[in-house]
Amino acid sequence: MLKKMALLVCLLPLFSCIKANSSHKTDAGDAPQKTGVETQKAPVTEANEILLKAERVLQKAGIPADIAKTIVEAARSGHPFIDDLNAALKGDPYLRFLVDKQHPLPHGYEPDDLVPLVQGKSYRIGRNDLRLRGFAEASLEEMAKAAKADGVTLLASSSYRSYDYQTTVYNRNVREMGKEAADRESAPPGCSQHQTGLALDFGSIDDTFAETKAGKWLPAHASGFGWSLSFPNGYESVTGYRWESWHYRYVGVPLAHFIDSYFNGIQQYALQFLHEWEQDRATPVDA
Ligand SMILES: [Zn+2]
Incomplete structure (x- = not known):
C-alpha cells in the first residue's frame, strides 16, 4: 500500500498536467472539468493505476497523439480496456514479442513446436518445407476453411525461417537489389518475424497479391482468426518495411x-x- 501511495504521489504531476491539457481542448459548453485538487483526492483504483501507466508507456513507445488520446480515454473509463489489455498480455510471450530492426529475437531463438504445412488441408502450400508453430498452423487451417467457404483459396508461400536461412535470404537480396532496397523488404538475420514461426507470406509475395481474391479477403477477415497484417501501406517509417x-x-x-x-x-x-508496458517498472521510491 505504501508503495502504491508513493507511486501515485510521484506520478500525480504528470496526470494533472495531461488533465489540464485535455481541458484546453474541451468546448466551452461542456461540463466543468475536474480540478487537479479533485484528481489528487481520487482513490487509487485499478483504472487509475492503469491510466497513469498507459500515459507513461504511450509516451515511451512513441505512439502518435491521436491514437494515444483514444487509449487514454479508454483507460480512463476502465473496462473493457483493462480486460482487453489483460487479454492481450496473456498467452505465449512470442505472440506479442516485438521483433523489428531495433529489437532482435533472443540469440539463437528457435520455436520447439514447429509443425509442417502439408497437402490435403484447407490451405494450399507453395513448397514442401513450410513450417509454423502448431497453434498458428491450426489457426491457419481454421481461417483457410472459412476462406474456402467464401470461395477463396489461401496459398501459404513462406513461413518459418531459421536464423541461418534468413541470413541466406537477406544476403541474396542485398546482392541482387543492393542494401537499401533489400532493407525495405527483408530483415537482417535475427530481426525477422519469420523466425518466430508465427509469420506467413501468402500467394505471390509481391504487390499483385493485394488485387487477388485472397488479398482482399484477408484484410477483412484475418484478425477474427488472430492474424494481423504486419507492414501496412503508408507505414514504412513506423514498421521499417514497405507495404x-x-x-x-x-x-x-x-x-x-x-x-x-x-x-x-x-x-x-x-x-x-x-513491449514498453512489460518493460515499465516504476521506481520503488520507498525501497
Ligand atoms: Zn514475410
Whole structure:
C-alpha cells in the first residue's frame, strides 16, 4: 500500500498536467472539468493505476497523439480496456514479442513446436518445407476453411525461417537489389518475424497479391482468426518495411482485437506499446 501511495504521489504531476491539457481542448459548453485538487483526492483504483501507466508507456513507445488520446480515454473509463489489455498480455510471450530492426529475437531463438504445412488441408502450400508453430498452423487451417467457404483459396508461400536461412535470404537480396532496397523488404538475420514461426507470406509475395481474391479477403477477415497484417501501406517509417500485402503474423485473437480496437489496426504500434508496458517498472521510491 505504501508503495502504491508513493507511486501515485510521484506520478500525480504528470496526470494533472495531461488533465489540464485535455481541458484546453474541451468546448466551452461542456461540463466543468475536474480540478487537479479533485484528481489528487481520487482513490487509487485499478483504472487509475492503469491510466497513469498507459500515459507513461504511450509516451515511451512513441505512439502518435491521436491514437494515444483514444487509449487514454479508454483507460480512463476502465473496462473493457483493462480486460482487453489483460487479454492481450496473456498467452505465449512470442505472440506479442516485438521483433523489428531495433529489437532482435533472443540469440539463437528457435520455436520447439514447429509443425509442417502439408497437402490435403484447407490451405494450399507453395513448397514442401513450410513450417509454423502448431497453434498458428491450426489457426491457419481454421481461417483457410472459412476462406474456402467464401470461395477463396489461401496459398501459404513462406513461413518459418531459421536464423541461418534468413541470413541466406537477406544476403541474396542485398546482392541482387543492393542494401537499401533489400532493407525495405527483408530483415537482417535475427530481426525477422519469420523466425518466430508465427509469420506467413501468402500467394505471390509481391504487390499483385493485394488485387487477388485472397488479398482482399484477408484484410477483412484475418484478425477474427488472430492474424494481423504486419507492414501496412503508408507505414514504412513506423514498421521499417514497405507495404507487404502478403505478410501476416499470428498474434492470437485477443491481441488482434486489441490492435484493431485501440491502434487503428497498426500491429507495430500495439507491439511497441505492449513491449514498453512489460518493460515499465516504476521506481520503488520507498525501497
Ligand atoms: Zn514475410
